[in-house]
Amino acid sequence: MGGMSIWHWIIVIAVVLLLFGRGKISELMGDMAQGIKAFKKGMSEDETAKTEPPKTEPPKTIDHQPTSTTTSSTTAPDLQGRAAAEKKFEGGTV
Numbered sequence: 001m002g003g004m005s006i007w008h009w010i011i012v013i014a015v016v017l018l019l020f021g022r023g024k025i026s027e028l029m030g031d032m033a034q035g036i037k038a039f040k041k042g043m044s045e046d047e048t049a050k051t052e053p054p055k056t057e058p059p060k061t062i063d064h065q066p067t068s069t070t071t072s073s074t075t076a077p078d079l080q081g082r083a084a085a086e087k088k089f090e091g092g093t094v
Contacts, residue, residue, distance in 0.1 A: 017025075 020028075
């Protein structure tokens with residue numbers, strides 16, 4: 001009686017089916033199969049990402065428009081107004 005006989009295996013299978021039920025075991029096997037498929041898909045995506053060269057975008061350029069000489073006289077009042085607003089905010093007098 002050193003090994004497991006067929007009756008031992010039948011009793012073990014019957015106990016497992018009673019504890020987990022037929023539907024629960026099939027759900028577990030289905031979940032395991034989905035996990036394996038997702039793992040294989042992830043591995044194949046990693047391999048394709050390694051073989052494809054990274055896409056490079058052309059450098060972006062900023063067009064600079066020269067300012068005219070009259071802008072210095074128009075910005076001075078704006079700067080004075082901004083300075084006055086900052087003094088009011090900080091609690092100083094204008």
